[in-house]
Amino acid sequence: MGETIVVTSGKGGVGKTTTTANLGTALAFAGYKVVMIDTDIGLRNLDVVLGLENRIVYDIVDVTHGNCRLKQALIKDKRFSSLFLLPAAQTKDKTAISPLEMEDLCDDLKEDYDYILIDCPAGIERGFHNAIAGADKAIVVTTPEVSAVRDADRIIGLLESADLRDPKLIINRIRPRMVKDGNMMDIEDIVDILAVELIGVVPEDEKIIISTSKGEPAVMDAVSKAGEAYRRIAQRIRGEEVPLMNLEVSNPIMETLRRLIGMR
């Protein structure tokens, strides 16, 4: 019996789709059977981030409307044979599926897959309620900005009133240099305010842009810092205890001095 995890945020553009794609890929790489569901009907993007846009035949609305069988709509990933995508419909809107249909869909998938990751649309309307309907657990993605954290707080409240208790927090696109200079909020500031458990911190990384351009998730890139952060989050989802990434920036002048006087 698998587990359904919804990836949500409230605010758009904080990295829900990137997070879903990377965690799905990392879990499949670790040998698990994984399905990612794009619930952003009308504005689908998970297919593009994964580089699977040319393989779509059927979508989630076709499944719930009975135009095809569930297995026919699942697209197998290019890299991992245990990773699948159920794409959103592009020409319909959020009312094309109901929370009840999502619940049934997730129940069906849980029988055959270890992890079902749901990519939630931005906002708190119908799309959000569809996305969380079949979820057992929730991951909230935010960036270290006032607007994103504010929306994350609202989402955490809504998740809890929908009985999705103890959501886990990912702080995305942190810039260690700017934090060190006192120009943006730090991890502890955000965790302190939101009072939820942190499951990972992802540094700002240009490799993410490159990976999105190519349609290859950054977890496959051994030198990408963001990729490394996502691999660690995937390990924590599997229940392993791994330390947070060291994001400390060193001062180059001080480093040189220290090396010169033999302190390291």
Added chain:
Amino acid sequence: MLWELLYRLLGRNSSNPRIDAKERLRLVLVHDRASISPYLMNRLKEELIQAISKYMVIDEDGMEVCLDQDDQEVALIASIPIKMIKRDYMDNIHIRESS
């Protein structure tokens, strides 16, 4: 004074964006969370009545509980008319203290 001068010479502003952000966020969330549910206010009111009724008799109909907000803070304002203070409760405390 000297530090202030030094800071100004080094071109640093006394305001720290990180602290500004956290403080603004904290305030905006107090407002956001406060405006969420009348249901919560009602429960708070009921529990207040329960707690206060142990000590005094209050006029429940004349009771007002609300959140007062301005730019700097949010305060819980309660106006609770007292009908009578319970004498037996005072006595109980005396007995307990003297024993």
